[in-house]
């Protein structure tokens with residue numbers, strides 16, 4: 001059985017591309033915004049989540065990450081963003097104190113390297129199960 | 131709440147200093163032009179030297195400066211202050227009006243003169259004038275800062291809007307390059323179509339952006355002519371029909387006969403195109419679009435209604451701002467930059483006009499644009 005991974009991005013083409021590249025490896029569940037994702041999560045339990053940062057608000061990804069972690073702190077959450085290159089802002093989810101507000105296990109930037117993303121999802125799921 | 135302005139009096143006559151202090155204490159001055167009030171906090175000095183120190187420390191807004199002082203003169207102090215880079219307004223108090231002193235003082239940045247002796251009313255008059263000037267400068271500065279901030283915000287959103295389609299197309303090209311869908315070329319048809327659609331959207335954004343900068347920079351000469359609205363709107367409907375027919379949407383027009391409206395044809399065309407394109411884009415398949423145009427006491431009234439997805443009141447409130455797009459399950463497959471309606475609004479303002487919307491979710495929307503005389 002493939003692991004269930006929630007993918008959330010407001011760009012439908014980006015979701016399509018993730019599907020093309022990762023449907024062999026995961027059972028993908030898609031949503032296009034924070035609200036839709038939260039509604040889905042009421043009925044579905046996922047093994048990991050990949051979230052776009054900028055959706056209906058500039059930090060919708062963070063808000064959603066928080067929501068997911070509150071339900072189950074063990075669910076791996078990866079945030080994808082192109083914010084870094086645009087604003088020069090740098091989010092690195094590394095130090096424990098940053099973890100306390102970012103609530104994401106990894107932050108990757110666009111354009112996505114799918115091998116890296118797959119690897120990252122798998123690594124985090126193993127880590128959480130251990 | 132009145133704005134507190136700091137006033138410094140430098141005069142060697144103690145009577146003058148206390149007189150001014152007393153006149154300005156508890157006094158509130160109205161500035162009707164900018165709808166504000168000011169009051170004053172007065173400090174004083176008997177010499178230019180001591181006054182200079184106070185200025186450095188507390189940076190008063192208004193300086194009442196006597197010319198004839200025991201040590202350094204008022205004029206010398208004025209030179210020393212190098213007022214060019216400061217917001218302080220200096221009013222010279224002079225007992226005898228020597229033209230030379232006046233000219234010299236003005237050259238060095240004095241704002242105005244008050245001839246001794248003066249009444250409290252004359253003093254207040256002068257201060258009203260000076261405060262008005264100060265407050266006006268402040269407002270202008272605030273406005274400039276706000277403009278800068280908006281500019282920055284606009285550019286960051288714009289960058290994001292331009293990068294999203296680029297990233298999408300780049301992603302698709304990489305899939306093609308790596309043959310991720312296998313060797314059968316028809317497997318790539320869909321992603322090629324999507325790439326082209328995203329590029330089309332980007333092109334639209336750039337054109338909208340050009341419209342916007344043209345309106346805002348006011349560089350392009352507007353060509354005001356007697357525009358035949360019937361002909362023009364016919365043309366716009368034809369353009370919109372291309373998309374409409376693909377989805378079985380019917381566009382019906384009810385346009386008053388023979389309207390001639392003094393305007394820039396290009397601008398009216400942009401308005402109509404945007405309203406019609408939205409009415410088609412956000413419609414349901416096999417829906418309907420109604421466009422009605424009337425000429426009523428010098429005003430051109432354009433109404434475009436659709437049977438589309440509509441929107442909530444909360445959503446319609448922010449619609450006419452730059453880059454606003456409503457994001458929900460109904461709109462996420464529809465491409466757009468969110469500039470169309472803000473262009474419409476900016477154009478309407480050039481005709482002393484207005485834009486409004488009435489809408490109901492899943493029933494439809496009616497956009498109304500009213501245009502008046504060209505500004």
Ligand SMILES: Nc1ncnc2c1ncn2[C@@H]1O[C@H](COP(=O)(O)OP(=O)(O)OP(=O)(O)O)[C@@H](O)[C@H]1O
Pocket residue numbers: 334335338404408409412413436438439440441449454455456457461465466467468469470471472495
């Ligand atoms: N007729 C309509 N019915 C429902 N929603 C509409 C309608 N017209 C506009 N909207 C909403 O208002 C938003 C802003 O419209 P606007 O025309 O400014 O931008 P856009 O259509 O997204 O992009 P573009 O700049 O390409 O026109 C749209 O994204 C849509 O959500």
Ligand SMILES: [Mg+2]
Pocket residue numbers: 404407408466470471
């Ligand atoms: Mg539009």
